[in-house]
């Protein structure tokens with residue numbers, strides 16, 4: 400029996416009993432584009448840039464967990480390795496003397512995850528202010544309001560793409576509040592966020608520079624760069640020469656980075672993405688100036704305090720706000736969509752949640768474990784080292800498979816069973832150690848409130864199998880794992 404056609408009696412029976420456990424929740428993936436013929440079998444290699452493990456990574460993780468030696472040399476790379484065991488993932492993230500989030504050996508990158516030591520602590524302290532109980536309390540009413548509005552819109556539509564209608568706008572609105580972006584320009588913020596993630600985050604790749612580009616692409620880039628001149632001039636006015644030069648250097652470095660860059664965006668598209676990022680940086684500077692001139696009591700004022708009291712320069716302030724958009728929107732949107740996709744296929748789970756909303760946080764934890772919305776991060780070895788007996792030369796890249804660590808049988812019993820009452824301890828979903836996600840409490844709160852709004856008003860939800868199939872996130876970004884499209888049918892209570 401297909402779970403999402405389970406009859407009402409069966410649902411009622413299950414919901415009355417103890418927590419419904421879903422064994423192998425991914426056995427039926429035929430509703431996802433590219434998996435119409437089922438989940439692939441016969442895995443014999445792992446390439447993190449391959450589209451197949453991106454749609455359904457678990458067979459690859461199982462395969463990696465069986466490999467000896469357990470640190471896997473990524474084929475064709477020479478100096479890139481994948482770690483998938485919980486113990487190794489934890490060690491790489493914890494050991495900041497040996498590994499860094501800055502993949503460039505010759506230049507610092509001011510993004511938080513790439514910073515180290517004192518510079519990192521300084522920036523982290525400033526951002527932390529937003530995620531204190533006081534900061535989170537300020538955000539809660541916004542989350543409640545947008546969750547209830549978007550859920551009402553979902554029910555009105557009845558049949559729609561959940562990503563556009565619900566799982567994207569909720570975290571986007573919350574991030575808008577965090578960085579002081581006008582809430583009535585959420586569509587624009589969406590475009591900015593997509594551009595920033597796709598232009599900046601294709602992290603990973605050997606530390607070598609893009610090969611010489613064909614002249615057509617170079618011309619296209621030049622055209623876009625010319626178009627960006629007015630934006631740059633405006634940025635110089637707001638940020639000064641020094642800050643603008645730093646920004647352009649950082650952008651160029653990210654832009655030229657490649658070699659092992661995912662084959663997702665052509666250079667011209669990345670140049671266009673940079674244009675959107677520049678426009679966003681201009682908007683951020685306007686926000687910073689407005690709040691500097693007239694400090695208020697909004698969440699963004701907690702952040703800008705770090706610039707006002709001299710802990711962060713204007714440039715650092717701006718990049719931090721950009722980073723919050725990068726870090727906070729798509730990750731949370733993916734978690735929301737992953738949760739609903741599971742509920743849509745398992746009505747017994749949905750009925751069980753509806754019985755008692757106190758069960759929602761536990762359910763969310765298990766979604767975060769088994770469907771981590773960032774499947775991987777990346778580190779560079781600063782020195783020659785060893786992981787689980789494998790020699791890792793200095794400047795090698797280590798692809799840290801957070802999602803694989805979460806299904807390591809050595810850490811989690813029956814890892815491929817979804818148990819909403821498992822309450823998994825210390826998953827790697829939010830990272831580990833010095834760079835542990837600052838937004839974790841916010842993401843959890845958003846998921847809780849959004850799902851509460853859903854179960855309060857929605858009787859049942861199902862995958863719309865007559866619509867074009869669901870689409871997993873189509874480009875790599877930072878290893879996001881969610882949906883670009885999730886067609887659903889929702890039934891009001």
Ligand code: HEM
Pocket residue numbers: 492500511512513523526574577723726727728730731734771772773776777801827828829830831833834835836837838839841842
């Ligand atoms: C389910 C949603 C989220 C997931 C799965 C997630 C995951 C992660 C992970 C894995 C890291 C560590 C990356 C590394 O070490 O390489 C991280 C860092 C970070 N995240 Fe999140 N995140 C989420 C939501 C958020 C939100 C909502 C915000 C803020 C609005 C946020 C802000 C940050 C920040 C500031 C860092 C950098 C911390 C540092 O470098 O010290 N995240 N996140």
